[in-house]
Amino acid sequence: MRVEISSRRLGSDFVKKVAEISGQDLLACNQCGKCSAGCPMCFAMDLLPNQIIRLAQLGLEEDIAASNTVWLCASCLTCTVRCPRGVDVGRVMEAIRLVTLRKNVDYVGASDIPKDRIGELPQIALVSSFRKHTA
């Protein structure tokens, strides 16, 4: 894969927003991969969490937007407690989700959930899902 790295991208609004919302220094990550090694949802992700951080460092917003990774993150914070560089990866995932959600785009719609399932799902599941996946 050919990747264009430019100073324009490195200083883009996207990189600034992710850093601001997450409160994290993206460049602290040295790509050790420990976050991905412990991630319980990475079996279903098309990119690994450390790859998302790398793309965010480089400002490659479109590649991140095309990936399902941040939407499958369950905020279990295993990555956060294990990062040897002190990056709160869970916060970076949340920030990237919010950059999309704040454009008024939902990942999960209430009307997409079958009626019989709404009745059986615990309230904590529904509220959490809407909090994480809707604008």
Place this chain on the structure above:
Amino acid sequence: MDLSYYPGCTLKTIAKGLEDSAIASMNALGIRLVELERWNCCGTVYSLAEDDLAHHLAPVRNLIRVKEQGGDRVGTLCSFCYHTLKRANLLVRNDGEKRKTLNDFMEEEIDYNGEVEVVHLLEVLRDEVGWDAIAGKVKVPLHGLKVAPYYGCTLLRPQEVAIDQVERPTIMQKLMEAIGAEAVDFPYATECCGSFQTVGNPDFITQRAWEILSSAMRRGAEAIVLTCPLCHFNLSQRQPELAQKYSDFHGMPVFYFTQLLAISLGIGPEVCHFELSSGEPLSLLKSKKLVS
């Protein structure tokens, strides 16, 4: 002793068995759980965004209710509620600027400065009742029951809210041993079940449930014991599907820690609401002659 108690939404519906068995067990151990007169949903997840204060309002308002009633402590049972209340409390306590903004916005009668302490019931059992005292009150020791403690995420991560060692918790193991059961250690004890992904991606939860349950099964566990209503849902609700897919899987009961505590204290199964659980928990207890 009285302890202010915040139940949360799910304990009033499908996790009724967690609430009722906790209240009955704590009564038997000399602690009365007193539900807050007024409470609202905790918001379920703690906002991880630096610029999002609005989602901290719900948990902070609950902490104000505790303070209004003259309390300095609140007990929780649901792992989600514990996590959200505990973290919002730490935010208010440690960040003066955000504390001021929240107080100015809420227009509550009183300001909140993080005075209340948020505790999980497991901590109360360990730190105030004590394992030996619990063992001394046991009427029906759960001898012969092999049960795997499953912690999930929100009681242990991040570090500042962990009720025990983050990577190697033993608090439920010690409770199980105090009530006579055999605690089975297994490598998935602190791994996430997939949480709220159960709403949008239920198939992925089936896979998570299988990894967790089959690991416990390989270690010889007959049941899972846990604290969180969402883990309970995810680990039990996918079991019929798993039984169809894997011929060597015949179901594994999932218990709340308070249900096993209540049974061991001789309180009887009525408070456990096993009718709300799948996976035949009552049959397992009957086969061990722990309930009649």
